[in-house]
Amino acid sequence: MSSIDKTNGGVAFPLGFRASGVEAHVKYPERKDFALIVADGPATCAGVFTTNAIAAAPVRLDRERVKGGVLRAVAINTGFANACTGAQGEADAAEMARIVASELSVPAEQVAVCSTGVIGVTLPMDRIAVGARLAAAALSREGSADAACAIMTTDTVPKMAAYVLTLPDGRTIRFGAMSKGAGMIEPYMATMLGFVTTDAVVSAADLDEAVREAASVSFNRIVIDNDRSTNDTLMLLASGASGVAIDRSSPVWLDFKEAVKTICLDLAKQMVMDGEGVSKFVTLSVTGAADDAEAERAARSIARSMLVKTSWYGRDPNWGRVIAAAGYSGARVEEPKVRISYGDVVAFDHGRVVADAASLEAMKKIMSERAFTVSVDLGLGSGSCTIYTSDLTHQYVTINADYTT
Numbered sequence: 001m002s003s004i005d006k007t008n009g010g011v012a013f014p015l016g017f018r019a020s021g022v023e024a025h026v027k028y029p030e031r032k033d034f035a036l037i038v039a040d041g042p043a044t045c046a047g048v049f050t051t052n053a054i055a056a057a058p059v060r061l062d063r064e065r066v067k068g069g070v071l072r073a074v075a076i077n078t079g080f081a082n083a084c085t086g087a088q089g090e091a092d093a094a095e096m097a098r099i100v101a102s103e104l105s106v107p108a109e110q111v112a113v114c115s116t117g118v119i120g121v122t123l124p125m126d127r128i129a130v131g132a133r134l135a136a137a138a139l140s141r142e143g144s145a146d147a148a149c150a151i152m153t154t155d156t157v158p159k160m161a162a163y164v165l166t167l168p169d170g171r172t173i174r175f176g177a178m179s180k181g182a183g184m185i186e187p188y189m190a191t192m193l194g195f196v197t198t199d200a201v202v203s204a205a206d207l208d209e210a211v212r213e214a215a216s217v218s219f220n221r222i223v224i225d226n227d228r229s230t231n232d233t234l235m236l237l238a239s240g241a242s243g244v245a246i247d248r249s250s251p252v253w254l255d256f257k258e259a260v261k262t263i264c265l266d267l268a269k270q271m272v273m274d275g276e277g278v279s280k281f282v283t284l285s286v287t288g289a290a291d292d293a294e295a296e297r298a299a300r301s302i303a304r305s306m307l308v309k310t311s312w313y314g315r316d317p318n319w320g321r322v323i324a325a326a327g328y329s330g331a332r333v334e335e336p337k338v339r340i341s342y343g344d345v346v347a348f349d350h351g352r353v354v355a356d357a358a359s360l361e362a363m364k365k366i367m368s369e370r371a372f373t374v375s376v377d378l379g380l381g382s383g384s385c386t387i388y389t390s391d392l393t394h395q396y397v398t399i400n401a402d403y404t405t
Contacts, residue, residue, distance in 0.1 A: 002167050002255035004262050009162030010144025013176035014199035016040045016239025019143035021150030024131030026124060027079025027117060032150035034131030035076040037195055038104060038139055043237040045071040045112075046207035048215050050232035056083035056119075057093040059231060062112045065097075069204030071237060072106040075113050075135070076151045076193060077128060078180070082115040083230040085122050092123045099129050103136035114193050114233050116153055116180065148178040151193055155180050159270040165259040167252050171244050173200045175259055179267040192219060192271065194234040196263060199242035200256065206247050210260045211236040218264035223303035223389040224275040236260065272388050280312050280391040281371040286326075288339075289383030294331040296385040298378065301329030309392035317355065317363035319347040326376060337379030342366050350379070 012019040017039055024034035047066040049059050065071065075096060082089045093113055101108035115123065138146070148158035160178040167173070181192030196211070215234055246256045273281050284303050289295035302308055305325040311318040319340045326333050336351035343366035347355040355363070366372050 002165060002252055004255070004259050005164050005166065006266075007162050007164055009176055010148055010160035011037055011176045011178045011195055011197050012141050012144045012147070013162040014174035014197045014239060014241070016043070016199050016241030017176065017197050018139040018141055019147040020135045020138035020140065021143065021146030021148070022131060022134040022138055024077070024127050024134060026077050026127045026131060032146060033078045034128070034135050035147040035150035036100070036135040036139060037074045037147065037197070037237070039072055039237060039239050040241070041239065042070045042072060042110070043239045044069055044202060044204045044207055045235060045237045046204055046211045047233060047235040048212055050230060052230050052232070054084065054230050056081050056115060056231045057085060057089035058082055058113045058115045059233060060090070061093045061097065062114070062233060065109060065112050066235070068109065070110055071112055072110040073100055073104055073112070074195060074235060074237075075100045075111065075132065077115050077123065077131060078151055078153055079117040080115060080121045080123055081117045081119050081231050082123050083119045085120065088122050092125055095125060096123065096128050096132075099132045100136070103132045112235065114231070116151065116193055116231055119230060144176065144178065151178065151180040153180060154276055155274055157274055159267055159274065161263050161266045163259055163263050165255060167244070167255070171242075173198060173242055173244050173246070173256070173259070175263050177263045177267055179271060181271045192232055192234070194219060194264070194267060196234075196236045196260060198236070198238050198260075199240065200238050201240040201243065201245040202238040202256070203247060207236050207238055209248070210257045213257055214261040214264040217261055218268040221387050222268050222272050223300065223387055224272060224278065269388055272390050275390045276395070278390040279393055280367070282312055282389050282391070283371070283373045284387045284389055285373060285375045285384070286378065287375070287384045288337075288377040288379045288381060289385070290332050290381045291383040292385060293383070295378070295383040298326045298329045298331040298333065298376065299385045299387045301325045301331075302376065303387045303389040306392060309390070312367065313391035313393050315364050315367040317342050317347055317360060317367060319355070322374065322376060323348065326378070331378070332380060333378055334380065339377040339379065341375045343372055
């Protein structure tokens with residue numbers, strides 16, 4: 001039986017990758033803001049991107065680059081998103097890739113670029129060139145933490161993870177990853193950039209299956225503020241440096257995909273914990289729906305509700321807001337069949353209010369914790385969905401009220 005074990009490291013943990021993060025002063029005067037991930041040789045790749053009709057120039061470029069199935073490097077700048085920047089933005093994204101390719105002596109068409117930050121501002125290409133030069137010089141197997149710091153915007157901590165998949169025959173495959181994102185989270189990824197690396201030998205087509213399945217149960221299942229970014233990007237790169245070949249016919253293919261899901265879910269949860277102004281991490285579980293699609297519909301409606309989110313912030317077990325949000329979700333909901341719990345304390349049970357003074361205090365105590373669970377059983381079928389979400393605080397408004405200034 002294969003095992004998936006967490007370890008220390010980040011995006012450069014797998015064999016065949018190096019990373020760096022440097023101060024290029026793209027926007028910020030005293031922090032790292034330009035990162036590189038580089039494969040020592042051609043790496044197979046796959047990616048998923050924003051579903052927003054307004055997609056940033058780097059997203060449009062990378063969609064085409066990923067179709068080629070091979071990348072040598074990914075360059076990331078923070079500060080400016082290079083979104084809604086017209087023809088100049090398109091040219092700047094391509095030029096950013098060209099500059100990085102020149103520094104690394106690799107083909108430009110095998111360099112992907114990502115940008116994050118304020119929309120509607122063109123990139124300062126002189127600073128991008130400085131970043132490419134400094135980052136290329138700083139590349140190392142120990143560069144994961146610097147790279148994770150260099151892609152942050154309103155994040156307060158870097159987000160990175162590393163896992164080892166040990167196969168039944170004792171061979172190992174390494175996985176590393178980093179991401180950023182703290183706001184504009186949901187639906188379907190976020191204002192996030194995510195990068196997962198592995199040293200397995202895997203085709204681009206198989207990576208595509210793995211990354212899409214992983215995104216569906218991780219980054220696509222987090223909700224902070226109901227906004228969808230122009231720059232969402234999640235890439236999966238395989239260096240092949242371990243020599244361990246995996247494909248859909250392999251006995252351990254499902255284990256490989258599970259490892260990708262595990263590391264993506266780890267990062268997704270880190271993003272919610274560090275969401276803009278977030279003080280509560282809430283695991284919202286909806287079960288008993290007519291089917292999984294209905295469960296997701298109800299869960300997203302609850303997680304998006306400003307009234308529900310503010311009640312979580314105030315440690316107010318206002319289950320009425322929860323059932324109301326489920327009721328207008330479009331999912332089938334029948335009041336006499338619904339059961340709502342905070343942690344292990346039941347508030348509403350099959351059409352009957354069961355919360356008394358003692359249980360209300362117990363629920364408030366549960367909600368005083370940094371993380372807690374809200375469970376909603378619709379009592380109609382076997383459909384289920386879990387969403388990882390947060391509260392809504394005064395600090396969220398403060399952060400976003402003056403983001404561009």
